[in-house]
Amino acid sequence: VACLEHVTKVYSTGSVAVTALEDVSVEIRAGEFIAITGPSGSGKSTMMHILGCLDRATSGRVILEGRDISEVTANERARIRNARVGFVFQAFNLLSRFTVQQNVELPLMYAGVGRRERWERARRMIEVVGLGDRADHLPQQLSGGQRQRAAIARALVNDPALIFADEPTGNLDTKTGGQILDLFSELHKQGRTIVIVTHDAEVAARATRRIALRDGRIIRDSGW
């Protein structure tokens, strides 16, 4: 369902080039629950962004839902992403001038869902993550963990088949984090593919497969 073949990613920062990923090959099959671990700076977010079609590899092939996405137009890439992929960003990436309700409705808007249905589906997701009484707040009127949950709600509202979550419990207490994990486990039981970057052993424990990164390379992959 998502695949990297000999992917390398190099950032050029002024005079120095940073190799964030080096010759990474990985195949993600439908229905897996994968935990990606590794030290800070080892390339986890970079790998997730390329898998989720949000960033381009410097070299190598990227396959998403059977299509080589370098051979697909930018519009088609965006369409595939919006219909099939949910992405929870490490820095949340909420729009600061929009309320939680408006932020969570955004993917439904892109998918052409009508106003009434959009409102209801977004509101339901907002309640599922425990933000029912914060739906009309702006991001700066939320706590850190509330922003994280708003980002999670937005990623899941369009019921994507493939979910990428970059450290989704980093700002949550154990109880709230556990509830979010239960949510991911439930979605996995229903057949969705889940890929989570995490430092949390509890999260990694729930995964069916673990991939470890170091210095831009995969150093361990437990496979099925």
Place this chain on the structure above:
Amino acid sequence: VACLEHVTKVYSTGSVAVTALEDVSVEIRAGEFIAITGPSGSGKSTMMHILGCLDRATSGRVILEGRDISEVTANERARIRNARVGFVFQAFNLLSRFTVQQNVELPLMYAGVGRRERWERARRMIEVVGLGDRADHLPQQLSGGQRQRAAIARALVNDPALIFADEPTGNLDTKTGGQILDLFSELHKQGRTIVIVTHDAEVAARATRRIALRDGRIIRDSGW
């Protein structure tokens, strides 16, 4: 060294008022290592901001270094903060147009430290948190955990007596997070006062005192 007396904090969001803190009283003594825990949204960041002079209480008294800070001019508040307090923000708050080196030098600049000494002290702190090879990167050219460490370096560079850290290991793997904790423990051994908001049991375990919040109130305080 820092004290809240019957502090209440109410935010008014349009039509609805949110009581983030309700009648909170706490005394922080010099040399303590305090862990503040509690569910997402319970008021931890709000309490830290008011203790660290970054936000005002709606009612109640706030004492920092023996001075009632509501009776002090805004300039004097800023001066006390810059000289005596280091604050690691939950959202990092790095300046996006400045490099890591420039961001970390900022508190030294405000303290009137000369250019050469500023550069050296900032660079040393940057190396202590493991960012020596990222000093000339901009925040968007860093991983999440690298941004967190840049925020930590900036908070500590002016050698403050009172350190507030809002979930400083949330984006760090266990090993890197452990190194940061060792740093805080070392600073504590040297006599500094440390207040950390955390969801991490490992962090809480190193504290000499634990304060638990729920719904804007202190529900438990282990004291000395």
